[in-house]
Amino acid sequence: MAKIKLDLFRFDEAVDTVPHRDLIEVEVPEATTVLDALETAKAEIDGSISFRRSCRSAICGSCSMSINGVTALACKTNCRDVVKDDGTIAVDPMQNFQPMKDMVVHMDPFWDKYARLKPYLQPKDKDSEHEIERRVSPDDMKKLVDVANCIMCATCYSLCPVVSVDPAFAGPAAIAYAYRFIEDVRDAKRDERIAQISEDYLWLCAHCYACSYCPKHVEPNNRIVDVKRAAIKDRVMMNERGPRHALVVSKTIKQTGMLAETEVILGTVGRFNVVGLIKALAPLGPRMALRGKQPPVFVKPIPKVDEVRTIFEALEVPVS
Amino acid sequence: MSATLLPEERPLDAHRASRSRETKRYGFFPGCVAKESCKELFNSTMLLADKLGIELIELTAASCCGASVVNDVNRDVARVLNARTYAQAEALGLDDVITICSTCTGHMRAANKELLESEERMDQANAILGKFGAKYSGGVMVRHLLWMLIDDVGLDNLRSMVVRPLNGLKVAPFYGCHIIRPENVNGWESARNPHSLEDLIEALGGEAVDYAGKTRCCGFHVQLEKDGIATNMVGQNMRMAKDNGAEAVITPCPLCHLALDGYQQDAGARWGRTDLPTFHLPQLVAYALGVAPEKLGLNKHLVSPREIMVQRELIS
Ligand code: SF4
Ligand code: SF4
Ligand code: SF4
Ligand code: SF4
Ligand code: FES
Numbered sequence: 001m002a003k004i005k006l007d008l009f010r011f012d013e014a015v016d017t018v019p020h021r022d023l024i025e026v027e028v029p030e031a032t033t034v035l036d037a038l039e040t041a042k043a044e045i046d047g048s049i050s051f052r053r054s055c056r057s058a059i060c061g062s063c064s065m066s067i068n069g070v071t072a073l074a075c076k077t078n079c080r081d082v083v084k085d086d087g088t089i090a091v092d093p094m095q096n097f098q099p100m101k102d103m104v105v106h107m108d109p110f111w112d113k114y115a116r117l118k119p120y121l122q123p124k125d126k127d128s129e130h131e132i133e134r135r136v137s138p139d140d141m142k143k144l145v146d147v148a149n150c151i152m153c154a155t156c157y158s159l160c161p162v163v164s165v166d167p168a169f170a171g172p173a174a175i176a177y178a179y180r181f182i183e184d185v186r187d188a189k190r191d192e193r194i195a196q197i198s199e200d201y202l203w204l205c206a207h208c209y210a211c212s213y214c215p216k217h218v219e220p221n222n223r224i225v226d227v228k229r230a231a232i233k234d235r236v237m238m239n240e241r242g243p244r245h246a247l248v249v250s251k252t253i254k255q256t257g258m259l260a261e262t263e264v265i266l267g268t269v270g271r272f273n274v275v276g277l278i279k280a281l282a283p284l285g286p287r288m289a290l291r292g293k294q295p296p297v298f299v300k301p302i303p304k305v306d307e308v309r310t311i312f313e314a315l316e317v318p319v320s
Numbered sequence: 321m322s323a324t325l326l327p328e329e330r331p332l333d334a335h336r337a338s339r340s341r342e343t344k345r346y347g348f349f350p351g352c353v354a355k356e357s358c359k360e361l362f363n364s365t366m367l368l369a370d371k372l373g374i375e376l377i378e379l380t381a382a383s384c385c386g387a388s389v390v391n392d393v394n395r396d397v398a399r400v401l402n403a404r405t406y407a408q409a410e411a412l413g414l415d416d417v418i419t420i421c422s423t424c425t426g427h428m429r430a431a432n433k434e435l436l437e438s439e440e441r442m443d444q445a446n447a448i449l450g451k452f453g454a455k456y457s458g459g460v461m462v463r464h465l466l467w468m469l470i471d472d473v474g475l476d477n478l479r480s481m482v483v484r485p486l487n488g489l490k491v492a493p494f495y496g497c498h499i500i501r502p503e504n505v506n507g508w509e510s511a512r513n514p515h516s517l518e519d520l521i522e523a524l525g526g527e528a529v530d531y532a533g534k535t536r537c538c539g540f541h542v543q544l545e546k547d548g549i550a551t552n553m554v555g556q557n558m559r560m561a562k563d564n565g566a567e568a569v570i571t572p573c574p575l576c577h578l579a580l581d582g583y584q585q586d587a588g589a590r591w592g593r594t595d596l597p598t599f600h601l602p603q604l605v606a607y608a609l610g611v612a613p614e615k616l617g618l619n620k621h622l623v624s625p626r627e628i629m630v631q632r633e634l635i636s
Contacts (some may be wrong), residue, residue, distance in 0.1 A: 067530045072511045082513075161537045165552035168407040203545050207388040208537030209501035210425075212510070221502070229394040241545050245393040253390060253401070257383040259352040268544045288560070299356070307452045309403060314448045317394040 002030050004037055004079055008049065010099050019099070020159035025086070028079065034089060035055070035063055035074035037104075040177035054126040058215055061151030064158060065103045066092040073215045082148040094158035108259065109167065110154045113174040116200065117193070121181065124188040134186045147180040149216045156211035157222050160169060162204055170200035172211035172220030181224040182230055196237040202227060204243020232318060244268050254312045257302030329491040338461055347414035347460070348376035349405065349428070351421040352384050353572070358574040359549040361600045363418050365465065367607040367615055368468050371481075372473060376418060379408050385424045385431070388498070390539060394445065402431035403445035406460040417462045419513035420602065422573035425464040426498030430505045432462055436466035449467050464499055466572050466601060467508050471517055475523045483489025483610040485525025487632045491604070492529040492566035492596070493517030494557070497537050511535065517570060520601075524608040529566040535555030555587025556596040567628045581622050597625035607634070 004026055009017035026040045035053055042049045054060040055074045063074040068082050068090050083089050097105035141215065156172040157163055161172050170178075178197040181187045200225070211220040232243055248267030252260040304307070312319070340346045354362040360634045369376045382405040386398030404426070409417050435442050436458055446455055463471075469478065498512035509516055514535065518528035539550030546635050558580065561569060571577050581597045588594065603616045613635050618625055628636045 068513070075493075161553055161556075162541070162542070162549065165544070165556065183408070200614055201546070204542055204549065205539050206539050206549075207541045208497040210537065212504075214500035219502075224392050229395065232393055243392075245544055245585075246389050249387065249389040250393045253384050253386065257356075259384045259387060260358050261353070261387075265544065284473055304452070305383075307404060307454070308383045309399065310451050311397065311404065311448055314451070315394055315400065316395050317390070317397045317612075319393075 001027050002079070003027050003087060004083060006037060006088075007090040008041075008102070009089045009099070010102055011093075011099050012047075013099065014101075017164050024049075030080060032079055034065075034067055034077045034079055034082070034091065035178070037089070038091065039087055040076060042159065050101040059151060063092050063155035064141050064153045064155045066090075066094055066158070070213070071095065072156050072213065073153060073155065076205050076215050080235075096152060096158045096160065096163045097154075107154065110152075110157055110171070113170050114143050114152075114177060114198070116170075117181070117196065118179070118189075119175055119177055121184065121187055122189045127271075132155055140185045143183050144180055145174050147218055150176060150214075150218045151216055152216065156214050156218075159213060161208055161209040161210065162201075162206050166201070166204065167173050170197060170199060171219075172205070172214075172224065174284070175202060175205070175227055176220040176223040179227050179230075182227060189234055191234055194231050196232060197227060197239040198231060198240060198242075203229065203245075204239055212282055238266040241268050244270075247318060247320055250298070250317060254309055254317070254319050255301065255305075256299045257305045257308045258299050260299040263299070322388075333523065333612055337520045338416035340414065344374045345414070346374060346468070347409040347412065347417035348378045349382055349417050349419050349424060349462075350378060351419065351424040353578070354420055357627050358577060358600070360602040360620045361420060361574050361577070363604065364600060364616045365602045366609070367611045368602045368609065371606060371609045371611060377412065377414060379405060379412075379417070381408055385427045385485045387423055388427060391427075396441075398427060399431040399434050399441060399467055400445045400448050402428050403442075403456045404454060405437055405450055406432065406435075407449055407454040407456040409460050410457060411454075415459050415461065416468075417460055418465050418468055418574075419462060420465050420600075421575065422464065422496055422499035422583060423575055426501070426505060430502075432460065433505055463508075466520070466589055468518055469520065469605065478520075478605075478609075479523045482524055482608045484608050484634070486521070486604070486608060487525060487634060489526045489632045489634065490529050490567040491526045491599075491629070492531055492561035492563050492564070492569045493521060493534050494538075494561075494569050494571040494576055494580060494598070495535050496573050497535075499572050500535060509603040516524065517572070517601075518556070520605070521570065526604075526605060527562050529561060531557075531560040531564040531566070538576045540575040543579065543583075550579055550591065551583045551586045554583040555591030555594070558584055558587065558596055559591045559621040562594040562596060566596055567632075568625060569596050570601055570604055571598060572601045572602065584623055597623045597628060599623060599625065 007025045008022045010022050024041045024045055025039055028037050052062040054062050058073055065074050067077055071094050093099045093103045093105045100106050102126045123275045161173050162169045182190050182193050205224045209221045245268040248264050350362050355612055383401050386401055390398050503511045521528040539553030543550035577598055584594050
């Protein structure tokens, strides 16, 4: 057995204006989960401690919470792996959500973002006109099984730094779920879906891979890249800065072998978009110039840059 | 805490021995930003290598690693570009490539992992490299300078080489993302609870400041997509560092550096002024090992470290 001190966030929106913390010591088996430690605290010490849980085995998706500052499923996190040197584990509600009671949060923004996707199949013809089942080859299905494992636990959403500064961003789970329908051969709304998710700021993902902590290996970080490639392939909403940025990076690498910083800024914001450029660069631009830090205007191609061009051509990489 | 991965998820080369460790000759991939807007990073790395008595052999014909961005356009190109770089290292007899940019580290390692794990992808890459007579046979490992310092030089050794300790300077480590995540690509230390930078700061005589923002993103890669996003991400993280007592920040990545150093001033409007000077990793190590501070390009930073360094009697 081991003694663990749970450092708990306590708050009840019905009565409290500010949260407080409780330090509760429990005795649990060496290899127990954070969820079991919480259950012990609730059963033996304070029955009012609130948290969501159902399956206790990483299936239902209800027990996501912040454990020592990093969101994870409490039922999939072993105390041994997270306990600090002083014997404590800090437990808080998921970040990026409004707390309701202790670890229970208001999930509405997360569900709203799903709802916007129309997360159901929208085939060409009506089911009533369709005599046999809609067939999918194993290869086509393979692309979808990982995403279909999403248990909507919102771990990824809670970890996403972009959601934390811009609530309009769809977030990792919704984009991964959009992918699930975009790549479904039975679905007839591919381009509408890509346009919709682009409008919900697909391209605002900061490539931080925090969502790679997904407990079900959905890897939303990789699915987001898949959706972006689909957008470029189908040429949907190509005038946004996101796709322009990706393509101009691709172009400068093809031309010089390097990522030419100045060219990338001009190509993304728009060479003739003076207002946009001033907004994006000022006052950073002049400040950097003052310190001799502005990137060079022209980047000298690397030696044997032809080889790089050969690679781009062999793979038919789009550059515009 | 080690990486929270199942054994079969560990990257194949996580702790492989390399020849370079014996010969002290390493392949060196500086990356674009260290050659363009962060030249002070390149220069201080070279000065540090001198102090350490190691040779960094720059792969001068290497291309950009593709950052995280060319993946958005094509799924294969970054992998093949990097295979070309590894082929160049192999041709020079080098099996260990050192990087000084987190984004390079993460994406070059991802490419290498994809190549080493699949014969099909390796063949695809070599079919293209073959067009100009190159070949990659899978013998290269990519590491960040930070890992090399800890694994090959060693913290104890570093501690004994310190001639100018940091006098208790309170330094907030900023890991950012790509040097720790995804864990199945990097896997050198736990992404959720890393401590290499803390260990290094303490070995140099500084005091490491803990804060929740240390493994969060700076927003660099979306600075151009929508105004204000990166600024807010920087402000949020620097606020946490400052509130926990930080006097300066250290980062292993020039992109993080551009964002942290460049956006703090603008972030002040919403997050309150933080003004934390941000050091490139090799700048602070080189300083402690005795490289003259004037040579480190500290005057290139937008948030000047001068005041705090004088206060801590690090410079006069
Ligand atoms: S993608 Fe993963 S982390 Fe995100 S909601 Fe689904 S299961 Fe949870
Ligand atoms: S990779 Fe993108 S979606 Fe995932 S957490 Fe980071 S910013 Fe959010
Ligand atoms: S990640 Fe950045 S610095 Fe590194 S090679 Fe690519 S573009 Fe250059
Ligand atoms: S913190 Fe920013 S620059 Fe650093 S690795 Fe993350 S995204 Fe890249
Ligand atoms: S209790 Fe169901 S996922 Fe944790």
